[in-house]
Amino acid sequence: MVLKENIYIEPFKLYRTLHIYIPDNIEAGERLPVIYMFDGHNLFYDHDATYGKSWGIRETLERYNQKIIIVGLECNHEGNMRLCEFSPYSFNDKYFGKVKGLGKITIDWICDVLKPYIDSKFPTKPQREYTGIGGSSMGGLMSVYGIGIRSDIFSMGICVSPFYNYVFRRLVEDISNSFMHNDTKIYISWGNYEFKTKKQLAVGTEKNLIVTRIFTQKGAKVFPHLMVDGAHNEESWEKETIIWLSELGLFKK
Template structure:
């Protein structure tokens, strides 16, 4: 088994440990709901990061993030890496050029992560194709639509009610990496009236196995082409590296960029950044996390 294939396998099982050691943050404070109940998906931990000096006399924007157990504390992650989300957010919350914001970090459930993060509507026109059946995917097992219902109709109302946040689209954002990048884009395309922007780091455009044919990629790109919202309203951030799993992404991201250009997306509401030498891991995302934050949350 090649080292790259081993890495791919590990990446798809992004959080093998069902954490719930207590998370620590180096800046700000973390409120943890160990079992956020939902009518749509299994309950899971949700962590709400608040910046230093958080006050109900101020109003904050909200950034929703996937793979929440990987964001703050390397002591509790499966690979001993984390995004340093609290550190980057703390610095930018002190900037006069940035909106003040909180982070809502939703933990994944490793056994069903792919089913919750793969955009299920991308496959509705592919069910009858013979090539699709060879992929061995059970359409009925996909639950990303329910996952988004959980975010939009259960979690967001809870945050809006219990924290001093702006509830409008212009102050509501979503972000993730790899499959988390896919579900972030899917959230914005499915709920453009809820999310004002999405940051998609190292987006896993292959959909599943990056060494197979790109039937899933074709389905994803067709869906994106048909469902992009107004290029005058929404912010879209993409990035990618060229090492480990990210080595598969450059030509695929370039196809996405062409779709965005044809749809009228341009700066300052869209950017795609290439980071040569960056791998597909939390250390890489940590090193550049300030980039999507500044893009989404600049005043």
């Protein structure tokens, strides 16, 4: 089942909807891994999704009888605030204007406030080895950043189609200079149809491989994946759910 719950985000002085997937068949005393994901409204149901198509994660988990908890944080839909809250860095965009990077505040709130709340209310395995972070596009950027700077909390990262425009140099600097536990596992992916030209595909691929090398040098186990025929949309990302479940060791037969 998917629960919806409003939670107050003190640093931003506003309420936000959580979309929380809990397996229906949890046994008495059973505790489960948790993945914290961005754009929660796009994860489970098409009627909630911004563009009318979700990742379909609920159907995938139930089809394969996979028992994990997903906590999806809905974005701020006002103006360009999604970009602000889901970017660790400020930048200027010709379409969206000035983006004020509030992403570090978001990550710290997830780690220091949301996670303890979820652990107190639901049957989670609270240890970092059972805790992950994931998302796509801006959420993919936040997942690269989050796993890079807060591996004290997260041992798993699901970094799908990360947004790197304007911020890549600063991201590389931060994740290069941050401590990472060497048992961290990271899935990072990009699709060839996300890029208009072969040159753009080559540049995008190299950026993801740079991130892969940084994390690998820190001892992490990284699974880089170029999705053939992959696009920058939920229909494409839906196909990856079973892949990252398997690569991160979350798929249980």
